[in-house]
Amino acid sequence: MSKQRAQWSGHLGFILAAAGSAIGLGNLWKFPYITFENNGGAFVLVYLAAIAVVGVPIMVAEVLIGRKSQRNPVGAFRVLVQGKPGGRAWMGVGFLGVMTGFIILSYYCVIAGWTLRYILMAVSGELGALAHHPEALQSFFGEFLANPYQQILCHSLFMGATIGVVFFGVGKGIERTARFLMPILLSILVMLVIYSIWTPGFKQAIGFLFRPNFSELTAGGVLEALGHSFFTLSLGMGTMLTYGSYMRKRDSIPRAALTICVLDTLIAIMACIIMFSIIFSYDFEVTKSSTILFTTVPVVFFQLPGGAVVSALFYLLVAFAALTSTISLLEVVSSYAIDELGWGRRRAALTTGSAIFVFGILSAVSMGGNAALSNINFIGRPSTGGVFGTLDYMASNWFLPVGGLLIALFVGWILTTGETRKELEEGHGTLARLYPVWLFLIRFAAPAAVAAIIVSVLLGAEYQ
Numbered sequence: 283m284s285k286q287r288a289q290w291s292g293h294l295g296f297i298l299a300a301a302g303s304a305i306g307l308g309n310l311w312k313f314p315y316i317t318f319e320n321n322g323g324a325f326v327l328v329y330l331a332a333i334a335v336v337g338v339p340i341m342v343a344e345v346l347i348g349r350k351s352q353r354n355p356v357g358a359f360r361v362l363v364q365g366k367p368g369g370r371a372w373m374g375v376g377f378l379g380v381m382t383g384f385i386i387l388s389y390y391c392v393i394a395g396w397t398l399r400y401i402l403m404a405v406s407g408e409l410g411a412l413a414h415h416p417e418a419l420q421s422f423f424g425e426f427l428a429n430p431y432q433q434i435l436c437h438s439l440f441m442g443a444t445i446g447v448v449f450f451g452v453g454k455g456i457e458r459t460a461r462f463l464m465p466i467l468l469s470i471l472v473m474l475v476i477y478s479i480w481t482p483g484f485k486q487a488i489g490f491l492f493r494p495n496f497s498e499l500t501a502g503g504v505l506e507a508l509g510h511s512f513f514t515l516s517l518g519m520g521t522m523l524t525y526g527s528y529m530r531k532r533d534s535i536p537r538a539a540l541t542i543c544v545l546d547t548l549i550a551i552m553a554c555i556i557m558f559s560i561i562f563s564y565d566f567e568v569t570k571s572s573t574i575l576f577t578t579v580p581v582v583f584f585q586l587p588g589g590a591v592v593s594a595l596f597y598l599l600v601a602f603a604a605l606t607s608t609i610s611l612l613e614v615v616s617s618y619a620i621d622e623l624g625w626g627r628r629r630a631a632l633t634t635g636s637a638i639f640v641f642g643i644l645s646a647v648s649m650g651g652n653a654a655l656s657n658i659n660f661i662g663r664p665s666t667g668g669v670f671g672t673l674d675y676m677a678s679n680w681f682l683p684v685g686g687l688l689i690a691l692f693v694g695w696i697l698t699t700g701e702t703r704k705e706l707e708e709g710h711g712t713l714a715r716l717y718p719v720w721l722f723l724i725r726f727a728a729p730a731a732v733a734a735i736i737v738s739v740l741l742g743a744e745y746q
C-alpha cells in the first residue's frame with residue numbers, strides 16, 4: 283500500500299461527508315415512523331439517552347480506529363490487533379460490518395428509490411391531484427409498492443446514482459455532493475418546522491414527542507431505540523471508521539463527532555415535528571406507518587401556493603440526503619474490495635454495487651409485489667415486514683448494536699490508553715480534555731447499556 287490514501291479536503295470536508303452519511307432516510311423516513319409505532323414520549327427519551335451514552339462515544343471510537351489504521355474495517359482490525367489479545371479474531375468485527383453494509387444498502391436503496399417517483403409526480407402534477415385527498419394518496423402509494431416493475435426500476439436508478447458517485451472517489455464524488463446539499467436540506471426543514479408551528483396539530487405533536495409515558499415502553503421498543511441510534515448515526519458497521527480513515531491527522535475527532543451527533547438528532551426531531559403536526563392537524567389515519575414520509579408531507583405542501591415546486595424540491599432533497607448515505611454504505615463495501623482484494627476503485631464500485639442491487643430486488647418485490655416475499659417473517663417478530671422488514675430488523679436491531687458493542691470493547695480494552703489518548707488529543711481541541719469521560723463511557727457505560735438491552739430481549743422480555 284504505497285499509494286497515498288485519499289483525504290478529505292479539511293475539517294469541514296469530513297464533517298459534511300460524515301454528517302451526510304448519518305443524515306438520511308433514518309432521520310426523515312424511519313425515525314418518525316418508529317416513533318409513531320412506539321407511541322412517542324418515552325421512546326424518544328430512550329433514543330436521546332442512547333445517542334448520548336452510546337452513540338457519541340462509539341462514534342469517537344470508530345473514527346479513531348479508522349484514522350489510526352488508515353484502512354477499511356477489515357484491514358483496520360488486522361493492522362491494530364498485531365500482538366494483542368484476541369488477535370485476528372477481531373477482524374470478524376470488520377467482516378460483520380461489511381456484510382451489514384451490504385444488507386442495509388440493499389433495502390435502503392429501494393426506499394430511496396421511492397423519492398424519485400415522487401419528484402416525477404410532483405413535477406407532472408399527479409401528486410397535487412392526489413394530495414388533496416389523503417386517502418387517495420394512501421391508496422395510490424399502496425399500489426405503487428405492490429408494483430414490482432416500478433419498484434425495481436426506482437431501485438436500479440438509485441443504485442446507479444450511488445455507484446456513480448463512489449466510482450469517482452472520496453474528494454470529487456462524496457465530499458462535493460455533501461458540501462453542496464447538506465445546507466439546503468437543513469434550511470428547507472427549518473422552514474417546514476416554522477410552518478408547522480401554526481398548524482392546529484403542533485401542540486399535540488410536541489406533547490406526543492416529549493411527554494414520556496413509561497407504561498407504554500416495551501423491551502422491544504428499547505431495543506429498537508438503541509438499534510436506531512446506531513442506524514441513524516451510521517455506527518456499528520464501520521462507516522465512520524472508513525470515513526475516519528480519510529481524515530487528516532490534525533483535525534479533532536471529538537469535535538467532529540459531537541457536531542455530527544447533534545446535527546443528526548436535530549434533524550430527526552425536526553422531521554417528527556413536521557410530520558406529527560400534519561398527522562394531528564388533519565386527523566390523519568395512519569394505515570401503514572412506514573409510509574408516513576410519503577403520505578403526510580404532500581398534504582401540507584398542496585395547501586400552499588406553489589405546492590408542486592416545493593414538494594419537488596423537498597423530495598429532491600430527501601433523495602440527496604439518502605444518496606449521501608447510500609454512498610457511505612457502498613464505500614464501506616468497496617473500500618474493503620479495494621484494500622483487501624486489491625481491486626481498482628472503479629471495478630470495486632461497479633461489482634459490489636451490482637451485487638447489492640441484485641440482492642435488493644428481493645426487498646423491492648417484497649412490498650406487496652410478491653406474496654411469499656412480502657410475508658416472510660423473522661421468528662417472533664410481531665409486525666409483518668416481509669424480506670424488507672426482516673432485513674431492516676436484523677441489521678439495525680441486531681447487527682449494528684452487536685458490531686458497536688464489539689467496537690467499544692476493542693477500543694476501550696484492547697487498545698491501550700496511550701494509543702487512544704494520542705489519537706484523540708491530536709487536533710488539540712478543548713474537547714480532548716474530556717478524555718477521561720469518554721474513556722469511562724467507552725469502557726463501561728456503552729458496553730453495559732448495549733449488553734443489558736440485548737440480554738433482556740434474549741431472555742424473552744415482552745416483545746412489543
Ligand code: PHE
Pocket residue numbers: 303304305306307308309386512513514515516517519521607608610611
Ligand atoms: N445513517 C443513515 C441514515 O440515517 C443510514 C446508514 C446506516 C448509513 C448505516 C450508513 C451506515 O439514513
